[in-house]
Amino acid sequence: MEFVQDKFNGIIIESGSVSDCSNTFHTSLVEIITFAQNTEKNLIWLTLPIHQSHLIEPCTREGFKFHNCLETEITLVYKNVSNVFVPFIPTHTLGAGALIVNSSHEVLLVKEHGMNGYKLPGGHIDLGEPIESAIQREVLEETGIESDFESIVGITTKHPYRFGKSNMYIICRLKAVTDIISIQDKNEIEDARWTPISDYLQDTNNSLFNRQMVEKLSNEQGLRRVQLEGDRGPHKKQEVFFSNSKN
Template sequence: MDDYNGVVIEKQALPDSETEFVVQFNDMLSDVKAQGKQLVWFTLSIKQAAFIHLATQAGFVFHNCLEDEITLILRIQKEAYAPFVPTHSIGAGALIFNQQQQILVIREKLASNPGFKLPGGHIELGEKISEAIVREVFEETGVHSEFVGLQGFGSKKSFRFGKSNIYFLCRLNALSEQINIQDIDEIAEAKWCDVSEFVNDQYTSVFVSEIVKTLQHQQGFELVELPENNSPYKKHEVYFAGDIRKHLT
């Protein structure tokens, strides 16, 4: 059962052969329809890919896909509601300064722009923003850091694979300054740079330059803990407007 008057079929319950799949699947669909259910969901691992064409012949359509699995859905009632597939990818960039107020920047090996940019990257499935940006900074520069808060965000339509993107600007405190790039396949160089040099460099994008000039001394959104945030629909991160500058070192 799910929250949409549907049935979820666990992939571990599926048979191994295509013949058994067809028989069991048809029996299951008959039972589900008799119960008045509106939806049927199931997920196939990449090893079960041979079942995809059998499911689509039965009326299933693709709902979402990961690297090693695909989820299909059948609307028994055409007007049945099902939650949307993910419409956005999420990324984060880091504003992080050392004791000399130099900014940490990186240069990528495969980027079309030869200039430097803010460290950061994609937030992985199930990962918190506050965890992801600390991980990205370490992988790309070797610098240890702690998350302070959010200072802004932007969105872009039709980013990759037709999906939109949300980009969070995160403020971090540097806990170390030594550069020791971990992701040597992606990152060509990382360094601490004078802010004026970075924002005025001809290869620094106008967007990133404005971010740094505007947000370097601004307030932002603090990560807060709410005692009441303990229901089944608990939010794993909550941010409120506040003066994050008090947390900067």
């Protein structure tokens, strides 16, 4: 198998050079582990596509641990030094909620099937999806309302959440471009409506957290997106949000 050495004194095995044969793979893997030990490398990284999942067992037999996975691949890591730092372990799922208040001081709300009360439109942010486009997409799917992103007005975290990970919930302020409700995702959303903020806050069928969130954030401006000078290249920041920005 072929591999490259990274700038952190580690080894990355080239996925395209991995043999499908378990015996051949295991022999090559032991050779790389021996090389890492003799040259005092810290870590060995290996990503296996799902069609090579049969090679996971030889890896774990030699001391590899699971690091992270996608639908079609899993990444494993071998620690040559027991106390070496292993970076970039995924820890959180991300969600976003949309705080949209119209000129009549009504807030846009949705009710999911099985819920007692109403909440802000929103949902999960997909891998690689900008916060701005994610929350606009969720609002459109759940209410049919087109909207413009304005700012981030709040963040909450929760642990434990699903599958032992933490969750971060980003509350975004948006401005409605249209006002006619037409639910797109009827499998998830039972009802959507514009409701006077005062009525929403007084209705105890709605969760205390959601009512407090609307009450505290309905007039806040929050963090606005800015474009930084010189932010370009392969490692550019996808989104930057600063407070009190005039940009």
